[in-house]
Amino acid sequence: MNFETIYTQQDGPVQTVTLARPERRNALSLQLMRELTGCLEEIAANTSVQAVIVAAEGKVFSSGHDLSEMTARTEADYREIFEVCTTMMETLQRLPQPVIAxxxxxATAAGCQLVAACDLAVAGxxxxxxxxxxxxxxxCTTPMVxxxxxxxxxxxxxxxxxxRVVSAEEAAQWGLVNRVVGSAELAEATRALADQVASASSFTVSLGKQAFYRQIDMDQHQAYSYATQVMTGNAQADDAQEGISAFLQKRLPKWTGR
Incomplete structure (x- = not known):
């Protein structure tokens, strides 16, 4: 796909997708949301990518929906905006690769929603x-989810x-972001986290991410039953057997993604 509101670059096993509407505070227009969704779908099929970073140009990560698209519209227009946004947010969590904001x-309104929907987040x-x-x-009913x-x-x-505006430090205390770093260290710290994630078996990470989101809203007994089923299958996978053998033999594992 050719993108106008975002750009993307792969560096080794990590792909960075950058929101590129700084003049509009990276507002999530319909075009941007569709482009980001399409980009994520392409990344999902790229087995060489093992972690994804969502970044943004300018001083604002994202101000949320583009309010210029939110006045004097029909019910169908408003429904389209929120459905396209929901598809984008759900695509983030369906992606086999972990996504780090x-x-x-x-980050306000749907921009805050974007951070919350990512698997991990590092804040300056x-x-x-x-x-x-x-x-x-x-x-902010959809960001609420x-x-x-x-x-x-x-x-x-x-x-x-x-x-009210919540500071980065408070957001970390509340669990909205994983950690706060100095602004000058933000890109380096985010990449270090992405590299750490990407060092594991892509098969195992994808399986674990999918299982996490499936079990999180189950009751405990149902979650244990589901987790037991997943872990039983995981234990038979090539990468699990390789990882266990490597640990016992005190060597580095050689992942195959299977």
Missing amino acids: QVQGL EQAAFATPGVKIGLF PLSRAIGRKRALEMLLTG
Whole structure:
């Protein structure tokens, strides 16, 4: 695909996808969301990619939906915007490769949703997060879905009901991001995390990511039953047998992705 609102680059096993609308605060227009979804679908089929970083140009990670597309539209138009957004967010979690948000600045509304929907997130010290839709009469209901699952009910509702800006440090304490680093170290720290993820068996990581999202909303007994089934199959896989043998033989494993 040819992209106008994003660009992408693969470096070894890591592919970085960068939001490239800094003049519009990386607002998630319909075009950008469709391009990002299409890019992710291409990455899903690329077995040489083992981790994905979502980054952004400029001072703002993403300001959320492009509000210029949100005035005087029909019901069908609004439904299309939110359905395209939902498809993009669900594609992030269906991707076999882990996705890491590299958050350098403000992430608000659907931009905050994008961070919450990624598997992992690293924030620079200047990053901040908010779901301020309530202030303009448009409650951040779709951003609420991954946000509430990432940080819990009370904290999510505080963000949703007040719209206040949460600092990077507070976001890390709440579990919205994994860690906060100095702004100058953000790209390096995110890449180090991506490399760590990419060093494992791609088969095992993909299996584990899929299992994580399937079991997270099950009750405990059902989750254990499902996890037992997955782990039984995993134990028979080539990479699991290679990894166990390598550990016992005190050598580095040679992954085949099977």
